[in-house]
Amino acid sequence: MRNLYNTLALCILSVTAAWAQTGSLKGTVNTADGHAAVHVSISLKGTRMGAVSNAEGAYQIDKITPGNYVVKVTLVGLQAVEKDIEIKDGQQTVADFVLDESAQQLQEVVVTGGNSFKTDQTSPSLRLATPILEAPQNIQVIGRRVLADQQIFDMLEGVTRNVSGATKVEHWDNYARINMRGSQVGAFRNGMNVQMPWGPLAEDMSMVDRIEFVKGPAGFMLANGNPSGFYNVVTKKPTGQTRGEVGITLGSFDTYRTTLDLDGKLSKDGKLLYRVNLMGQLKGSHRDFDFNNRYSIVPVLKYLIDDKSSITLEYTHQFSQMNAIGSNYAYSKKGYGDLPKSFSTSEANLAPTNNHDRSMLAIFEHKLNENWRMTAQASYFHYTQVGASLWPSGFVTGRTDSLQRAINNWDILGLSKTGQIFVNGQINTGAVAHRILGGLDMSSKEFFHDWSQWKLYGVPLDIYNPIHGLTPAPTFDRSKNIRERTVRYTNGYTALYAQDELGFWENKLRLTLAARYTKLKVSNPYDGSYSKGKFTPRAGLSYTINPSTTAYLLYDQSFNENFGTDWQGKSFDPQTGSNMEFGLKRGWLNDSWSSTLTFYQINKDNVLVADLEHPNGAASFFSKQGGQHKIKGIEWDIRGQIFRGLDVMINYAYTDAKITKHSNEAAIGQQVEGSSKHVQNTWLSYTIASGAAQGFGISMGYQYQAGRSPWFVSEGTQDNLPNYFRIDGGVTYKKDKFSVNLLVNNILNKYLYSGGIYTYGGGFYYWQTEPGTNFRLSVGYKF
Incomplete structure (x- = not known):
């Protein structure tokens, strides 16, 4: 023996x-x-x-x-x-x-002919040291090349067309609401959760380096959110290269826009780096009296303390001035699409709504040794909105043409503090390699929201023959500070997390084991104060079939606070979610383009539903917990360079999102609000690489959605939106440092919209239209 x-x-x-x-x-x-x-x-x-x-x-x-x-x-x-x-x-x-090549030539290659539709690595703010091909999760990255090619101004525009199953619902003109896998996805900026009930302001693309969509829960970033996932906006940072770029855009609806990007060194030894991005925009609309004027100022400093440590300081100031919130809706008793695209309930004399989004970000990075790195970062957000909201009280009784408008103030103060410390490292224990991630994550948010001054607005408006200019501008009393005239909401969490990716057989097989413990703290006069904690595990398996092909399995959990109280005044337990998925990733033609195929199932439990046994007045009910959603789907993404000069982005998602438990039996089996059964997008960009026509290019793409459920479904309603199809395209020319991009959106001049059914005030349809055929002409110069 x-x-x-x-x-x-x-x-x-x-x-x-x-x-x-x-x-x-x-x-x-x-x-x-x-x-x-x-x-x-x-x-x-x-x-x-x-x-x-x-x-x-x-x-x-x-x-x-x-x-x-x-x-x-x-x-x-x-x-x-x-x-x-x-x-x-x-x-x-x-x-x-x-x-x-020189640095300038290298940059030109990336911009004019390089493969920037495909990205192999996530940003450091996503904390993962694993290449995207090996990560046991569906992660899609939208780079600057795509954003520039499609002339996307901000997160409210066509970002979602570049990710399978992601759709934009509603268009408030100030913040982005994006749905994916049957629910709203969380909003992150530089690895920090910036989600608020309203705000902060949607990021302008002039300050953005890339946008990372992470499908499904991800405890290494956040556990207390919807299980659908999140998107992470990564802002531009200093690169150490001395360069600059200026851009001017003219377009339909009196659009005027200018951007400036400066990147370089402030010290001779190259240790103090800077980057400044400036943007100014005046932009009208296809709707009467509508506009969205913006500017942003984003300076960044980075100091290289030594070859191991650096500190980065970033300040962001975004400003947006727009029409009254809600004025971009159309309303009808008869059905969707009943009014022209230019319809508005607003007036020319209405005061604008002003939004300021100010934030500070500090990042300290330190390389402990060849294998370990520590990152500490903190941010502070200060978001304000001063303006009004237009929403009708309903149609005049017995009439289908006479809409009674109403208006109220809509003032917001949002304060957010976030701090994170995490370490990344790798060690070997015998034949097993370990990629380790662990850290502390804390956030504290305050929110003040005043919309208390409600009043009827003018005489009823004939929606089929509107006459404007007869209604005097309303006034609101803002003599008191917003903190004095509304209630204070607080929401915060403290979380600890750890993750180990174990690599076997020369890292051919990777097992990810992770866990996060999050403690929530919520307080407001309506819901009371409560503190609840939850442990969420995470397990993933990734196997490299060959150098270009990987298969993975993932199980992950999340939870989301349920706001409000029941008929007895008791707060609700959190909504919980779990996700299981299987995926195949592959790089093709020397990894010049990649494909991802994913199958997943999400269960959402403890969803709030109406408590039919306890009426809350004549028109509504209290809520109770116990509802359930089940979402199953398939996602397919292709991105990269098929052959020299041709970059592609093609995706498709099938989403089967059903209500499986509800207090109203008629709702069981209905489609989850805000989901689309079929979403398919394509974008092709071809640039001539040689010959007399070198530098000329053409871009073309479409968006298609079918089986669209409204994002808000009142009890007992399920009137789906029509299918959506839009074609866009343009031509480009790039030579040396000079570039021109002419883009035409909605080439077929389709009547496109999203909306829902509102059962209060007698009930009516409401929707927001997109512009018809319109153009943008951009000229850029690098120096």
Whole structure:
């Protein structure tokens, strides 16, 4: 028996020693003029191992079996650079590269012909050190190239067309409400939860580097949210390269827009970096009396303390001036689409609604050693809105043409503080590699919301023959501070989380085990004060079938606070959610384009429903917990460069979102509000890479939705919206530092809208129209 034990021990030690025989490769990639080459791919030919250069041009590949290799440095649009190396056991090999191109030429390649529809890595603010191909989750990244190609101004526009199953519901002109997988997704900025009941202001794309959509719950970012997922807006940071870009856009509806992006160094030693993004916009609308004028100022400073530490300070000030909230709706007793696209309940003399979104962000990054990094960041948001909301009291009794308008003040003060400290690292225990993430996450939010001064607005309006200019502008009493004239809501959480990704068989099989404990604190005069905690586990399995193909399984949980009280004044338990999914990811043609196929099922329990046994007045009921939603779906995403010059973004999602438990039996089996059964988007962009027409390009795409449920469904109503189909396209020309982009939206001039059914005030349909055929012409210059 002892001999058997000795033999087994010797075998285990031998195998462990064999697994432990690895080396590593590190180095930097620079341009011909000495600048860091950012987001360049470095790979070992004939293997699946690789890395992407960071903001300093540095890269590192670990756990390489000793032997001779060829290192390949590639960026689509450039000639690949190769170098022979030897990896030795327990040693670190250094291989530096210098590209033939200058920093400016490299940037031009990325903008004009580079493959920026596809991204291999998430941003550091998403905390994951795992490449997207290996992550056991569906993560889709929208880069600057796509945003520029589609001339997207802000999060309220066509961002969602680039992600399977994501749809925009409602258009408030100040904040984005995006649905995916059967519920609203959370809003993040630079890895921090910025979601408020109303606000903050939707990000302008002039300040945005990329947008990351994470499908399903993700405890490493947030557990107390809907299980559908979240999107993370990553703002532009200093790169260390001295460059700038100016853009001017003219368009339909008296649109005038100017942007300026400055990036560079403030000190000769290159340690103090800066970036400034400025934007100014005057923009009318296809609706009468409607407008949205904006400006943003976003300066960023980054100080490189040494080769291990840095600190970044970012200030954001966004301002938006628009028509009264709600004035962009049309109303009818007869049905959707009953009025022209230009219809409005507003008046020319109505005072504008002003929004200010101010925030501060501080990030401290420290490299503890070659394998461990710590990040600490904190933010403060100050959001204000001063204006009015238009919403009718209903149609005159017995009439289908006479709408009685009503108006109230709509003033908001939102304050948000967030702090995070987390560490990323990697260690080996024998033959097992570990990618470890852990940290502390805290948030505290205050919210003041005053819409108490309600009044009828003018005489009834004939919706089929509206006569404007007869109604005097209303006035509101704002002599008291908003803190004195409304109630205070607070919402906060403290969370601890830990995640370990265990890699087996040279990291071919990866097992993710994670957990998060979150404690919520909620307080307001209506719901009372309560504090509740919940533990949410997370488990994932990812397997590399070959260097370009990965399959994964994921189980994750989330929870969401249920606001309000029941008929006895008791607060509700949180709404809970679970997600199970299976996915296949693959890179094609040397990873120049990728595909993701996902199957998932989400269960949402403890959804609030009407308490039919306890009326709350003549027109409504109290709520009670116990409802349930079940969402099953398939998602398919393709993005990247199919062949030289042709970039594509194609996606499709089938979402079967059903109500499975409800107090009203008639609602069981109905489609969950705000969901769309079928969503399919395509965007193609082709640029001529050589010859006399070099630099000319054409873009074309469409959006299609079928089986659309209104985002708000009153009890007992389920009148779905019609199918949605829109085609957009444009032409571009880029030469050296100069670019022109002419884009035409809604080429077929379709009558497009979203809306719902409102059962109060006698009941009526309400919807918001999109503009008909319209254009944007942008001119840009880099320097």
